[in-house]
Amino acid sequence: MFARLAHRTINKQPSSWVRLISTETRQAITSAIKSAPVVLFMKGTPEFPQCGFSRATVGMLGQQGVDPLKFAAYNVLEDPELREGVKELSEWPTIPQLYVNEEFVGGCDIVMSMAQSGELAKLLEDAKALVPEEEVE
Numbered sequence: 001m002f003a004r005l006a007h008r009t010i011n012k013q014p015s016s017w018v019r020l021i022s023t024e025t026r027q028a029i030t031s032a033i034k035s036a037p038v039v040l041f042m043k044g045t046p047e048f049p050q051c052g053f054s055r056a057t058v059g060m061l062g063q064q065g066v067d068p069l070k071f072a073a074y075n076v077l078e079d080p081e082l083r084e085g086v087k088e089l090s091e092w093p094t095i096p097q098l099y100v101n102e103e104f105v106g107g108c109d110i111v112m113s114m115a116q117s118g119e120l121a122k123l124l125e126d127a128k129a130l131v132p133e134e135e136v137e
């Protein structure tokens, strides 16, 4: 349902809230989350981020050495249902949103804090989502 970007490029809502997204959208988002070990819902594309937070998050993933083959990005600006649906599914009010191995990790601030503490590197390493050492120039 949603276009997966080329892999080379690399609020809490109370449960009583009325569900706004359709089952179809929910399924499409779930399937997007499963489409790669590292999945980023962002504004714009990795090549042309359209928000500073999305840009920073993509940059951090690149700095960590995420393997483009293990990475998928989805542009929420292309689809309002995706934009709102991913917030509902993650119970997180903003974009970007990072998933690793189908688990919600967080937004830009959390990713930044995890990058600084070394947790992000460990998470990505454990997920085997980094470019293999021998291929790093």
Ligand SMILES: N[C@@H](CCC(=O)N[C@@H](CS)C(=O)NCC(=O)O)C(=O)O
Binding pocket: 043, 051, 053, 083, 093, 094, 095, 096, 106, 107, 108, 109, 110
């Ligand atoms: N503190 C947030 C910053 C992200 C943020 O504030 N995103 C805003 C502006 S790009 C957002 O997604 N607002 C809701 C929307 O645009 O749908 C984080 O850590 O990710």
